[in-house]
Amino acid sequence: MNETPNSNEPLQLSILVSDPQKQRDEQGKSSFYVTYQISTKTSDKSYYDAYHKQQNHSQDKNDGNSVEIIVVHRRYSDFLLLQSILSQDNPTCVIPPLPDKKVFQYIAGDRFSQTFTQKRCHSLQNFLRRISEHPVLSKSQLLMTFLTSGDWDAYRRSLSGSLNGGKDEVSDTFMNAFKSVHNQTEEFVEIKEKSDKLDHNVSKIDKVFHRVVKRQDSISDDYLKFSTHLQDLQELVSNNSVEDETLRSKVKLFNEGISQLSYGLKDLSKFLEYEYIVDLKDLEHYIDSVNQTVKMKDQKQIDYEELSNYLTRSINEKNNLISGYGGGNFFTSKLEELAGINQEAARREKISKLESKITSLTGEVDNAKEVADAFERAVLKEVAIFEEIKTKELKNSLASLADNQIDFYKKMVDTWTKVEEGL
Numbered sequence: 001m002n003e004t005p006n007s008n009e010p011l012q013l014s015i016l017v018s019d020p021q022k023q024r025d026e027q028g029k030s031s032f033y034v035t036y037q038i039s040t041k042t043s044d045k046s047y048y049d050a051y052h053k054q055q056n057h058s059q060d061k062n063d064g065n066s067v068e069i070i071v072v073h074r075r076y077s078d079f080l081l082l083q084s085i086l087s088q089d090n091p092t093c094v095i096p097p098l099p100d101k102k103v104f105q106y107i108a109g110d111r112f113s114q115t116f117t118q119k120r121c122h123s124l125q126n127f128l129r130r131i132s133e134h135p136v137l138s139k140s141q142l143l144m145t146f147l148t149s150g151d152w153d154a155y156r157r158s159l160s161g162s163l164n165g166g167k168d169e170v171s172d173t174f175m176n177a178f179k180s181v182h183n184q185t186e187e188f189v190e191i192k193e194k195s196d197k198l199d200h201n202v203s204k205i206d207k208v209f210h211r212v213v214k215r216q217d218s219i220s221d222d223y224l225k226f227s228t229h230l231q232d233l234q235e236l237v238s239n240n241s242v243e244d245e246t247l248r249s250k251v252k253l254f255n256e257g258i259s260q261l262s263y264g265l266k267d268l269s270k271f272l273e274y275e276y277i278v279d280l281k282d283l284e285h286y287i288d289s290v291n292q293t294v295k296m297k298d299q300k301q302i303d304y305e306e307l308s309n310y311l312t313r314s315i316n317e318k319n320n321l322i323s324g325y326g327g328g329n330f331f332t333s334k335l336e337e338l339a340g341i342n343q344e345a346a347r348r349e350k351i352s353k354l355e356s357k358i359t360s361l362t363g364e365v366d367n368a369k370e371v372a373d374a375f376e377r378a379v380l381k382e383v384a385i386f387e388e389i390k391t392k393e394l395k396n397s398l399a400s401l402a403d404n405q406i407d408f409y410k411k412m413v414d415t416w417t418k419v420e421e422g423l
Contacts, residue, residue: 020036041068094290096286099124181305191294234248257418300375321351
């Protein structure tokens with residue numbers, strides 16, 4: 001839930017990504033892509049106003065509080081554009097990550113398989129849900145356009161050439177890659193430690209459940225083979241007597257229990273692979289996004305520290321010149337003397353240049369300090385937002401895991417209770 005800008009009433013924004021469909025590109029007969037259906041339900045009347053305006057629908061039956069669902073279709077590149085613009089417009093916000101491009105699947109030709117598209121669909125759902133729960137990003141006009149526009153392609157074309165590729169950020173990151181903050185606050189030291197620990201634990205759980213899925217699939221296949229053998233055994237039993245018919249019915253009943261066990265394990269593995277493990281992997285990427293934002297904060301702090309050190313060196317050099325100890329090295333002084341340069345005039349000129357540099361640097365240092373402090377405050381807010389969203393995600397993810405486990409065992413209890421009674 002988010003707060004509306006001009007109201008104390010909570011803004012409800014529910015988004016569902018579903019139904020991945022393979023589409024043929026109009027520009028190329030042999031080119032294909034996948035679209036995803038996005039269904040939005042919200043208490044914000046402006047969403048419905050925008051949607052009806054785009055669709056030329058009558059608004060008489062909708063007051064903004066109805067149960068009407070807004071439906072649009074987007075492809076993966078549209079999500080990339082949304083993420084890119086949000087990053088550009090909100091440099092201090094932690095922008096939720098998108099699922100990877102999965103280069104191997106593109107090469108192998110598996111990007112249209114059900115497994116690939118369903119997993120990506122769930123990740124895109126996580127992406128939009130995180131944006132909808134962010135107090136700043138959820139109020140973005142761009143998000144509303146993304147969720148309501150019936151002519152998104154035209155909007156894409158209108159943005160052509162207006163996006164910044166982020167070269168400045170990349171350059172800053174590269175230049176400061178081997179530097180570190182000298183005066184890191186205890187608050188950010190704790191944030192980094194907690195982030196690293198969480199990332200390590202989530203990664204470990206991810207690996208464990210990958211092994212669980214493989215083991216469950218293997219057990220399910222074994223039970224399925226066992227069921228096939230029981231089917232063969234059932235056909236071998238003759239129908240010459242009542243005892244034979246009774247045996248056949250009992251073997252059939254037991255075989256149905258084995259089959260249900262195999263199918264139940266498959267369904268449980270499917271949930272783990274398509275949803276729970278995807279949630280874990282998405283959380284790892286989300287943690288990395290937070291770490292990247294903290295690194296940006298560190299870069300601002302490093303810029304301030306570097307400028308401060310430069311200012312300090314300039315002040316010390318000026319003081320040394322004034323006291324008569326900073327005239328340069330011996331050889332330089334001798335060369336200037338032989339060249340007929342007035343040493344005193346040269347010293348005064350250097351002092352004058354240093355005073356000008358110090359004045360300029362003082363303003364730059366003050367500005368860098370303001371930027372670093374503002375960025376630090378913004379990042380602290382973002383970390384708090386991340387903690388809130390992460391806690392809710394883990395709670396819901398673990399609840400879904402528990403529900404699926406409980407449903408599996410309930411079905412197995414019911415199935416094998418009937419089998420026991422029949423035997």
